[in-house]
Amino acid sequence: MNTNLGWGQHYIWLRYHELPPHARHNTHIILNLEIPAGLTIPNCRAVLNQTIRRHETLRTTYHFDLDGDPYRVVRPPGPCPLVVLSAEKDGTAMPAEVVERLGTTEFDIAEEWPIRVVIITTEGVPRQAVVVLNHLAVDMWTVTELKREMWASCAGVVARRPTAVEPVRHRPSDLVRHEASLDPAPALAYWEKEIEAMPADGFGARRRPGPPVETLRASLVSPALLGAAQRIAARHRVWPSQVHLAAYTALMAAYTGGPSFDHLTLTGNRESGPYSQVLTCMFSPLLMRVDVRDDPPFAELLARVADRFEQARQHAYVPYDAVVELLARKGTRLASEFNFIKQPTLESRARRSRITWQPAAAAYGTDTYVRVDQWQDSVVVALNAASSVMDGGAVERFLRALETTILTYDATPDGLRTSDIAALAGFAPAPPPGPWHDIRRVPEQGAVEVLAAAVGQANGLADVDPAQNYAEAGGRVLRIPRVLALLQDLGWAGVTLHQLTGVTPLSTLAGQLLQPGVRS
Numbered sequence: 001m002n003t004n005l006g007w008g009q010h011y012i013w014l015r016y017h018e019l020p021p022h023a024r025h026n027t028h029i030i031l032n033l034e035i036p037a038g039l040t041i042p043n044c045r046a047v048l049n050q051t052i053r054r055h056e057t058l059r060t061t062y063h064f065d066l067d068g069d070p071y072r073v074v075r076p077p078g079p080c081p082l083v084v085l086s087a088e089k090d091g092t093a094m095p096a097e098v099v100e101r102l103g104t105t106e107f108d109i110a111e112e113w114p115i116r117v118v119i120i121t122t123e124g125v126p127r128q129a130v131v132v133l134n135h136l137a138v139d140m141w142t143v144t145e146l147k148r149e150m151w152a153s154c155a156g157v158v159a160r161r162p163t164a165v166e167p168v169r170h171r172p173s174d175l176v177r178h179e180a181s182l183d184p185a186p187a188l189a190y191w192e193k194e195i196e197a198m199p200a201d202g203f204g205a206r207r208r209p210g211p212p213v214e215t216l217r218a219s220l221v222s223p224a225l226l227g228a229a230q231r232i233a234a235r236h237r238v239w240p241s242q243v244h245l246a247a248y249t250a251l252m253a254a255y256t257g258g259p260s261f262d263h264l265t266l267t268g269n270r271e272s273g274p275y276s277q278v279l280t281c282m283f284s285p286l287l288m289r290v291d292v293r294d295d296p297p298f299a300e301l302l303a304r305v306a307d308r309f310e311q312a313r314q315h316a317y318v319p320y321d322a323v324v325e326l327l328a329r330k331g332t333r334l335a336s337e338f339n340f341i342k343q344p345t346l347e348s349r350a351r352r353s354r355i356t357w358q359p360a361a362a363a364y365g366t367d368t369y370v371r372v373d374q375w376q377d378s379v380v381v382a383l384n385a386a387s388s389v390m391d392g393g394a395v396e397r398f399l400r401a402l403e404t405t406i407l408t409y410d411a412t413p414d415g416l417r418t419s420d421i422a423a424l425a426g427f428a429p430a431p432p433p434g435p436w437h438d439i440r441r442v443p444e445q446g447a448v449e450v451l452a453a454a455v456g457q458a459n460g461l462a463d464v465d466p467a468q469n470y471a472e473a474g475g476r477v478l479r480i481p482r483v484l485a486l487l488q489d490l491g492w493a494g495v496t497l498h499q500l501t502g503v504t505p506l507s508t509l510a511g512q513l514l515q516p517g518v519r520s
Contacts, residue, residue, distance in 0.1 A: 002071050003176045005062070008282035010320040010478060011266070012135045013062070013070055016109065017481040018365055018497045024106035029143060031131040032345050035119070036151075038158040041084055044119055044126055047153045048080035051146065052115070054165075057137045057172050057280045062109040064482050074173065075113070082117045087127070095120045099130050107134045114138070135281060140342065141270055142279045172280040184322060190315040191323050194287050195330045198262045200503075202335035203367050203389040205257045205430045213387045215365075217358040220399040221350045225379035228410035235413070236299065238306045241340035244372045244381075246298065246305045247405040247421070248338055249290050251398055252368075254422030255390075257430060259293035263336040264366070267313050285320050286312040288338075298409050298416045321477035324501050328471035331503050335389075336368040347376040355399055363387070365498050394427060401425035441511035448510040450492055455506065458482040466507040470500045477501055487513070 005013055015027055035044065052058050056074045064070040083102070085095045095118065102116045114134030119126050133143065149165060156163030201207065233240040245265065252261040268283045270276040290304050327334055367389045373380040381402060385395050401424050408424070409416050452464040458479045465473055475483070480500045487493065494512040 002073050003173045004180070005070055005072055005478075006172060006176050006280055006282065007179050007317070007319045008139070008280065008284060009072075009136055011283070011285055012281055014321065014324075014477065014480070014497065014501075016136065017484075020362060020364060021106050023361065023364075025104040027135040028103060028107075029133040029135055029138060029140070030103050031129075031133070031143065031147070033129045033131065033147070035126045035129055036154045036158055039126055039154055041119065041121070041126055043154075043157050044129070045080070045082060047150055047157065048082060048117060049077075050153065051150055052080045052113075053077040054149075054168055055146070055279050057142070058115050059113050060137060060172070061111060061113070062136055064479070064485075069476070069478055070481070072172075080117055081113055081115060082119065084119045084121065084126075086124075087120055087122045095130075103130075103132050109134065109136060137281060138279070139268060139281045139283050141268060142281070145279060168279075170275050170278050172278055175275040175278045175280065175282070178275050182317075184318040187315040187318045188322055188326065191287060191318070192326055192330075194289060194312075195326055195332055197289065198287075198332050199258065200331055201333045202256055202258065202262055206255065206389050208388050213363065214360040215363050216360055216385050216387055216390065216392055216395050217382070218355055218392075218395050218399060219358070219380055219382040220353060220355050220403060221348050221378055221380050222353045222403050223348070223350055223378040224353065224407055225381075225403055226374065226377065228406050229374075229379065232302075232406065232410055232413075236302055236306075238302060240374060241372070242302065242306050242309060243406060244340060244379075244402070245288075245309070245338060246302045247402045248370055249288070249305060250292060250298075250301060250405065250418045250421040251401055251425055252336065253292045253418070254425055255394065255398070255427050260289050260291045261336070262287065262289050263338055264288070264334060265309070265338045265340075267309075267316055284316040284318065285323060286316050287323065288312060292418045295417050295419045298405075298418070298421070299413065301418060324477045325471040328469050328501060328503055333503055334366055334501075337366050337370070339369075339371045340374070341371065342374045344374075344376055346373070348378040348380065350378055353403060355396060360387075364496060397425050397427060443507070443510040444513060447492070447513040448507050450487070450490060451495070451506055451510045451513060454483045454486040454490075458486060464506070466510065467505055469503050469505055473506060475500070 012027060016024060019026065059075040059077065061073050061075060062070065063073060083098060085093065085098055087095060099118055102118060107114060114137035116132040118130040120128045152165065153163045229240040229243045232243045249261055252263070265286045265288050266283055267286055270282060286309065288308055290308050292301065296304065363386050367386045369384040371382045381399055383395055383399060401421070404424050405421050448466050452466050455461065455470060455473060455475050456464045459475050461474050471477070480497050483500065484495070484497065487495065492513045494514045495509050499509055499512070
């Protein structure tokens with residue numbers, strides 16, 4: 001059975017194709033589950049296979065043709081992809097090695113089911129299961145429901161009694177048909193108005209000439225942040241995620257010098273509607289605009305964040321790609337993303353705060369991406385930043401200042417203003433604008449025509465104006481992976497998905513393409 005993607009899958013579809021293969025595991029959801037005593041390996045297989053049979057999202061693959069939108073294919077039920085490993089040193093691969101490999105290897109979304117399971121045994125008895133899930137198939141609500149259902153099934157097996165499992169009322173394919181009947185125009189009108197008030201480039205005062213050389217990546221592990229954010233959230237009756245979002249907003253506004261900092265954050269869409277219980281990926285982007293020009297106290301900033309989040313959430317149920325196309329047609333660059341994820345099964349065992357640097361990677365995605373993970377015993381804040389807008393010193397100051405802001409407000413809730421948060425960060429002043437050197441490459445012979453032709457073929461367009469950006473020229477964002485595949489088939493490379501979602505004219509992007517057979 002073939003159907004379109006659900007609206008909540010559009011972001012992850014694009015995110016998957018935006019990331020380089022070595023980084024795609026960042027979209028995986030990994031669960032570490034204790035196996036109830038009394039279960040055998042055949043019992044575990046039976047529970048997993050039953051779960052696969054009940055839920056089509058766990059046996060779905062994802063595809064695109066060269067002349068249509070991306071689509072999903074529901075495969076017939078079959079055995080769950082499962083690896084059984086012994087914790088003893090018996091000459092076979094150790095569990096940690098296999099779990100690391102399965103957890104960091106990208107899913108072949110066109111061939112592979114979006115689930116991998118490792119069962120670890122001791123003396124032949126299953127003790128632990130590690131489940132790796134592709135985010136295209138599930139969100140955190142789905143994960144919670146799957147865990148609840150599998151635990152109930154396991155308990156029934158141990159007790160040797162039938163398990164009462166509620167029937168599956170709606171499937172992802174039912175949700176897709178429902179979404180096809182909805183009119184997103186009213187919500188998109190709200191986003192269009194928001195976009196019109198945004199600056200063309202949120203990092204304009206900080207951006208250095210030329211394309212980013214690399215993406216800097218660092219993370220802060222902080223045990224103290226966990227309790228502090230939860231106490232503040234309880235005091236103000238907001239979510240812990242909004243405490244982190246307020247600190248993030250203040251710090252980014254201080255760094256960029258803007259009256260606000262406009263960015264993308266993410267939310268679920270399960271509050272209402274006839275298909276809110278469908279097991280699939282069902283979340284959407286929110287464009288957040290919070291004004292800080294009057295230097296509000298942190299308590300007021302937090303109230304504004306909560307209010308703006310709620311306003312945006314009420315208009316969030318739209319296809320993500322339509323919002324991206326609006327941004328491009330309005331000439332606005334999406335500068336930053338913020339994501340908050342609860343990971344209650346993970347723990348750091350850290351006793352104090354520490355910053356860890358990962359090797360820099362080739363530049364990809366938005367200028368900055370901040371992910372806050374709430375673990376069992378700590379909070380982990382990861383920041384990816386394009387070198388064109390942040391250097392290493394600014395990345396470290398941001399991470400330290402986010403922690404200091406929340407800890408300071410938790411200990412002394414009176415008097416902390418947005419300007420104080422800027423002082424805590426100690427960001428160096430933005431350098432004065434220097435001479436701008438036009439470093440655009442002159443396109444290789446035929447590159448402009450090849451790019452325009454690929455855009456036209458992938459989108460069914462008879463005529464593509466290279467002087468326009470991809471969206472202005474009529475390109476659909478969901479079809480960008482098809483454009484890149486067409487270029488690759490012709491031997492051209494160098495343009496990224498994120499570049500095509502932006503405001504740069506196609507004739508300029510063609511300068512990034514390499515001549516067939518040439519790699520540099």
